[in-house]
Amino acid sequence: MPVKPKRPCNRTGCNTLTTERFCREHQQIYRAEQDKHRGSSTQRGYDARWRKARRYYLKRHPLCVHCLQENVYAPADVVDHITPHRGEHELFWDEDNWQSLCTYHHNVKTAKEDGGFGN
Numbered sequence: 001m002p003v004k005p006k007r008p009c010n011r012t013g014c015n016t017l018t019t020e021r022f023c024r025e026h027q028q029i030y031r032a033e034q035d036k037h038r039g040s041s042t043q044r045g046y047d048a049r050w051r052k053a054r055r056y057y058l059k060r061h062p063l064c065v066h067c068l069q070e071n072v073y074a075p076a077d078v079v080d081h082i083t084p085h086r087g088e089h090e091l092f093w094d095e096d097n098w099q100s101l102c103t104y105h106h107n108v109k110t111a112k113e114d115g116g117f118g119n
Helices: 024-038 048-060 065-069 089-093 103-114
Strands: 078-081 098-101
Touching: 048 078, 048 098, 065 098, 065 103, 078 103, 098 103
Parallel strands: none
Antiparallel strands: 078 098
16 A cells, blocks of 8 residues: 655754654644634533433444445444534424444545544
8 A cells, every 4th residue: 555755844943854734743733723713612512411311322223324325234433413513503403314323434524524523
């Protein structure tokens, strides 16, 4: 398998070579900065009420909907918002806007929609 060539870290003044956007040290700093703007999961609405609703939804819809479309029976472990709620309370709690996904398909969907994780 081909290896990605290393390049300098994107942090100004850092010349550490890496295959990622940032070197290990600056990746942690970058994520901390992003989390400040994004807020905690609880601040975004993923609290005890959400965890209870999520658990109940996954009991009723235990298989990944994307895997099912590929004729694969894989357990779902994420309740995904089909249309991102972006903090809109009604859309967040609208079960018609929920779908069960495996972690792989949720990560692919998130990366496509947001242009990467945490954006």
